[in-house]
Structure formats: structure tokens, C-alpha cells
Amino acid sequence: MDEQMAALADEISAAGGVTVLTGAGVSNASGVPTFRGEEGIWNNEFDPADFRMDRFERDPAGFWTDRLELHERMFGDVTGPNDAHRALARLEDLGVVDVVVTQNTDGLHAEAGTNRLIELHGNNARSVCVECGESVPTETALDDVRAGNSPPSCPVVGCTGHLKPDVVLFGERLPGGAYDSARRMAWESDVFIVVGSSLTVAPASTLPEEAAERGQLAIFDTGETEKDHLAHYLVRGDATETLPALVEAVQARLGREADARGVENVTQEG
Ligand SMILES: [Zn+2]
Incomplete structure (x- = not known):
């Protein structure tokens, strides 16, 4: 397994708060x-x-x-949610991701099963x-x-x-409540993960800056973004492959932890 992915899996599994910000790149494979x-x-x-x-x-x-x-x-x-959407929903199920903040209006995160979702630009x-x-x-x-x-x-x-x-139309203000919640989550997160966003559209583009001051910033993208210089983890590739790889790395870690607990139990009983 990729060393960086394993390190990030360790980081997010141990973290107190993990927020994910997604952009259009997440939905390309769904035909958007x-x-x-x-x-x-x-x-x-x-x-x-x-x-x-x-x-x-x-x-x-x-x-x-x-x-x-x-x-x-x-x-x-549009063909429905893809493996990237499903991987993020799975990371929520595993108790690793706390909230997904999206710039997309296509509703595909909810369709994939993500429950704690902030749709910054509406639906x-x-x-x-x-x-x-x-x-x-x-x-x-x-x-x-x-x-x-x-x-x-x-x-x-x-x-x-x-x-x-x-x-949110061009020339219209972002709804204050959604943006404030996203900002608070970014600020309170130990790890902030950006997926498929070029990070050029303000004010969402400022979230990773604030998050990087407080914790670790991970950027998943096929190409360069405006905030690469701030990132602690840079994962290049299609999110439909890199996010499932992250899920696999997290599951491997959780499996090792469960095994370790199993060994302790046996020792105590013996
Ligand atoms: Zn009316």
C-alpha cells in the first residue's frame, strides 16, 4: 500500500475531527x-x-x-453516485469522517448515503x-x-x-448558516480533506487555509490546486480510485486495532 495513504489513514483514524470539502471533480465520473x-x-x-x-x-x-x-x-x-461518493459515505459509516462540505449542487453525496452534509451552494x-x-x-x-x-x-x-x-447563483451571497457551519467545522477539524476542487472559488477556497493553520490538510486531485503549497498530504489521481484506496487503508488499520484488542483479551483471560 502507498505509504502516504497509510499515514493519512492513521492520521484520520486517530483524529478528533475530520472534515471533507468536495468540488466538481468528485462528480465528473458520474457524468456531471x-x-x-x-x-x-x-x-x-x-x-x-x-x-x-x-x-x-x-x-x-x-x-x-x-x-x-x-x-x-x-x-x-448523470449516472448516479460513483465510487468516490460511496467511499466518503463509507468513511462516515466507519466513524472517521465527521462531515462532508460540498460545493456541488447535484445531490450525489446524499444519494450515496452521506448523512452529515453541508451543501454550500444549495441543491x-x-x-x-x-x-x-x-x-x-x-x-x-x-x-x-x-x-x-x-x-x-x-x-x-x-x-x-x-x-x-x-x-447559489453567480452574484448571490452564500447562505450564511451553511458557510458559518463549514467554517467552524474546518476550524475544529484535526484533518481537513479536499477532493476534486480547484479551490479557486471564494469563499470556499479560504476553508483549507484556515484548516491548515489548525490541523493537517490533505488534497486529493487529478492536478494541481491553488493550495497545494499548504497541504501536508497531496494525493494525485482520480478520486474514484484514490478515495476507495483510503477506505481500504482505514479498514486495514481498524482491522489491526481489532486484532490487537483480541490478543489483549486472550491474554487477560489466560
Ligand atoms: Zn410562495
């Missing part, structure tokens, strides 16, 4: 397209300006018509009424748009608000 970079959809297919908060406020009907197209491109080919599967806060499945809102009713309106009788995807 890349947003940024040369191959990203913002660079080639869609104009981010069409999806800004001020566009939504100015022209909600046009926003939703464009959003339908974006939604189908983003989620049309695309939900839409909310801008007037009363009623939550509606986005598919329902999109069906309205498909039927020519754009913008989709709130289903609550007597409410005249329209719906907005329950995600």
Missing part, C-alpha cells in the same frame, strides 16, 4: 460536466452572465428558459419560492417551463411569488 477550465461548459456552451442573480431578478422568464437547457446539459447524463433538485420560501422539486418547476409557463410560479394558494432554483 466540468464547469470551469478549457473544457468547461462556461467556456464553451453557456454564458455565466445568463445565470446570474441580477438576470434572474430582471428577467425570470428568460432565466428559466435558459436554465432548462443548462439543467438538461448538466444532469441529462439543484429543489426550487424555492422567492416570496414565501415554499420548496418544490425542480423537476416540477422545469415541467412548467417545458409547458411554456415561464417563470414557474409558487404552488401555494394566494402566493404570487415565482420559483428560483435552490442554488
Whole structure:
């Protein structure tokens, strides 16, 4: 087994708190397209300006018509959670990971079984009424748009608000509660693990800096990130392979601990 992976497995198994921050890289293997970079959809297919908060406020009907197209491109080919999502859920089950903080809005961590989850940028599967806060499945809102009713309106009788995807749009502030919780977790963690995030988008990109001051920082990515210089562990490779390898290393360690306890018990009984 990789020495670094074994060392990290030891570190997180013994740690008092472990927080994981994930970005788009975790979902690529599930068929969610890349947003940024040369191959990203913002660079080639869609104009981010069409999806800004001020566009939504100015022209909600046009926003939703464009959003339908974006939604189908983003989620049309999604195959469900992949081995990286499942590995993180497993690390929670093993009592090693305390919380997953994600920049993704695809809902795949929850689908994979992660329970303690902070979705920093919201969840695309939900839409909310801008007037009363009623939550509606986005598919329902999109069906309205498909039927020519754009913008989709709130289903609550007597409410005249329209719906907005329950995600943080460009030019919109992050929900304070989610970010504050994530920040507190980063600060309180002995180990902070970043997976598949280029760490270029503030304020999430500042979390690893704060975490590295307090504890150990591990970065899992296929390429370089903005915070590599702060990392105590740098794991290169596809997260669908590196995270299952980490699970294996943690399980090997837990197995050795169980064996050691078994030996003690035998000794005491003898
Ligand atoms: Zn409403």
C-alpha cells in the first residue's frame, strides 16, 4: 500500500475531527460536466452572465428558459453516485469522517448515503419560492417551463411569488448558516480533506487555509490546486480510485486495532 495513504489513514483514524470539502471533480465520473477550465461548459456552451442573480431578478422568464437547457446539459447524463461518493459515505459509516462540505449542487453525496452534509451552494433538485420560501422539486418547476409557463410560479394558494432554483447563483451571497457551519467545522477539524476542487472559488477556497493553520490538510486531485503549497498530504489521481484506496487503508488499520484488542483479551483471560 502507498505509504502516504497509510499515514493519512492513521492520521484520520486517530483524529478528533475530520472534515471533507468536495468540488466538481468528485462528480465528473458520474457524468456531471466540468464547469470551469478549457473544457468547461462556461467556456464553451453557456454564458455565466445568463445565470446570474441580477438576470434572474430582471428577467425570470428568460432565466428559466435558459436554465432548462443548462439543467438538461448538466444532469441529462448523470449516472448516479460513483465510487468516490460511496467511499466518503463509507468513511462516515466507519466513524472517521465527521462531515462532508460540498460545493456541488447535484445531490450525489446524499444519494450515496452521506448523512452529515453541508451543501454550500444549495441543491439543484429543489426550487424555492422567492416570496414565501415554499420548496418544490425542480423537476416540477422545469415541467412548467417545458409547458411554456415561464417563470414557474409558487404552488401555494394566494402566493404570487415565482420559483428560483435552490442554488447559489453567480452574484448571490452564500447562505450564511451553511458557510458559518463549514467554517467552524474546518476550524475544529484535526484533518481537513479536499477532493476534486480547484479551490479557486471564494469563499470556499479560504476553508483549507484556515484548516491548515489548525490541523493537517490533505488534497486529493487529478492536478494541481491553488493550495497545494499548504497541504501536508497531496494525493494525485482520480478520486474514484484514490478515495476507495483510503477506505481500504482505514479498514486495514481498524482491522489491526481489532486484532490487537483480541490478543489483549486472550491474554487477560489466560
Ligand atoms: Zn410562495
